[in-house]
Amino acid sequence: MADTPSIVWFRQDLRLADQAAFAAAAADGPVVALYVLDDDAPGDWRIGGAQRWWLHHSLQSLGTSLAALGVPLVLRRGNAVEQVARVAAEVGAARVHCLSHYEPWWRDAEAALARQLDLVCHPGYLLIDPDAVRTGAGTQFRVFAPFWKALSAKMPPDRPRAVPGKVVGAPHPPEGDGLDSWTLLPDKPDWAGGFKDWQPGEDGAAAALHAFSDMVVTYKHDRNLPSTNGSSRLSPHLHMGEISPAAVWHAVADGDGAEPFLRELAWRDFTSNLIIQLPAYADTSGLLKMEALPWRTGPAADADFRAWTRGQTGYPIVDAGMRQLWHTGWMHNRVRMLTASFLIKHLLLDWRRGEAWFWDCLVDADYGNNSTNWQWVAGTGIDAAPFFRIMAPLSQSEKFEAAEYIRRWVPELRDLDDDVIHDPHQADAAPAGYPAPIIGHREARERALAAMRTVSALPSPS
Structure with missing residues (x-):
């Protein structure tokens, strides 16, 4: 274990369990945990109002979990590439670890950082690395049914890993913003009163998975009935990376009737596969x-x-x-x-x-x-x-x-x-x-x- 700190660059992967970037940084030596709120790189696709509410609570939860391990969560706001590079210079970091992301702005940011720093991108946001699921001709899929067949042949994913047993925080972590200063929560008016049934954060994700694991047997039927509580309600937890898709797969895959839900879980992989091929898919018709x-x-x-x-x-x-x-x-x-x-x-x-x-x-x-x-x-x-x-x-x-x-x-x-x-x-x-x-x-x-x-x-x- 080296004395030089490594940075964990958190994005939509706000968890400690089955988080390959966090585990790798902990194995390297002292850890600096960093989240950058970048509203510029995504342009029109910066996170919206409802998700900003969620982000506030998810970062709060992650910060508490990291603090229990002796690692403060450093918050910075601005261009992500510039802020990560700046923090690396401030602490003399030898390496930056992150989970690979597939939105076009994150792919651009990863490429830019890799030209400046020792950036190590790990799998874990999806069930499988997109490059591992290819057609017989070696190209990426554009139709879900054959994509699902090819992905299924490579399942199950690796079993999820626990939080590292030993984590050492950097002795002189950099300063960061206070979470409240970002004003992510609505104020005048506070339109989030109906959000109270959600529990953002890693513990909330685990609770949602536990509740759904008993319901998966009826998912195929109940998911279509709006009056019935038949959905997993895991989607925001999965998007923010508060739980890994591998953990969800292993929790439900052996249950009766699990395949319809596993197909929905694989849909995340498919849509990421599409935006890799068509980065402007949110703005331009595929046809x-x-x-x-x-x-x-x-x-x-x-x-x-x-x-x-x-x-x-x-x-x-x-x-x-x-x-x-x-x-x-x-x-x-x-x-x-x-x-x-x-x-x-x-x-x-x-x-x-x-x-x-x-x-x-x-x-x-x-x-x-x-x-x-x-x-x-x-x-x-x-x-x-x-x-x-x-x-x-x-x-x-x-x-x-x-x-x-x-x-x-x-x-x-x-x-x-x-x-x-x-x-x-x-x-x-x-x-x-x-x-x-x-x-x-x-x-x-x-x-x-x-x-x-x-x-x-x-x-x-x-």
């Missing part, structure tokens, strides 16, 4: 021809967008989802698809407007997942449902038994019976004050298909 689709713009379109964000569309399942998102920072996955489809197909609004709204409102906002999922629904992605597949929110609401979900999030409809709550206006049962449908389903479908026909008539871009 370039779809860039010509005539999205609605102007005051009427803006008014419709505002109604959608506020849960005032007159479609109860859509309104319930959008209100749940605002109040809790999360939305049931089935309802995410319905609300996204409604914005794109019913309102004919550019999928990127919805993507940006979700980015700001979701505690689990993830560059790869967010862009891939929106493009999947929009039919603009390289592995996506076709645009003409238009979800019918009223029948979907009934099919997936969303009555109690609607009663919770659209309380003005709470007194309606199950047979009318999904479409109260059709039954002439909507109470005063609940808006009429912003557009009829048939009218919306015809308008969307007409827009798609204009694209279909265009020659494919060369």
Whole structure:
């Protein structure tokens, strides 16, 4: 063990267990733990409001865990490359350890730091290194089904490792910012009152995994029912790296009915694989021809967008989802698809407007997942449902038994019976004050298909 300190550069990997960069730094010698809040490098994709709330509490949790080991968490704000290099110079660090990340700005930062410092990037953010999952021709996959088959053949991942038994903090750690000075928490107004059911941090992630491990047997069925607590609710913990995907895999893989959930876990790997190939996937349609689709713009379109964000569309399942998102920072996955489809197909609004709204409102906002999922629904992605597949929110609401979900999030409809709550206006049962449908389903479908026909008539871009 050397006397020269090493830096652990934390990003979306805010844990100590099964954290290869932290373990390697501890094995090297004295440890400097560093987190840099970089709002410049990501540009428009800097973390949104809901995730800033989560980050505050996650850093607080990580700092407490590190302090118990005698290692302070150093917080710096600014350009990540500059701040990591500056801290390395201040402490005379011989090496910087980090987990590899796959967002384009983090890949650029890793490349820049590697030219200045001895940067060691470790696996651990995903189930497997993306380079290890290739087609027979040696290329990266662009379709999930064969990707899942190839990844499954390489599973299980290595078993998760415990927190290192011996960790030595650097004798003269650098100064850092106080967490409160970053003002990550909302104040005026404090819109995060509904976030109280979340427990950010490594302990919260472990508790969520423990709770879900008993539910995985019913996941395939229950995950589609918004009124049922059938989701893992692990997504924000996984995104912030408070638990490793390997730990999640090993906790549930041997349970009955685990495969549907493991496929969802592998989806994170797939979307990271896509943004490595297409770094601008959050801004550019995977099918370039779809860039010509005539999205609605102007005051009427803006008014419709505002109604959608506020849960005032007159479609109860859509309104319930959008209100749940605002109040809790999360939305049931089935309802995410319905609300996204409604914005794109019913309102004919550019999928990127919805993507940006979700980015700001979701505690689990993830560059790869967010862009891939929106493009999947929009039919603009390289592995996506076709645009003409238009979800019918009223029948979907009934099919997936969303009555109690609607009663919770659209309380003005709470007194309606199950047979009318999904479409109260059709039954002439909507109470005063609940808006009429912003557009009829048939009218919306015809308008969307007409827009798609204009694209279909265009020659494919060369």
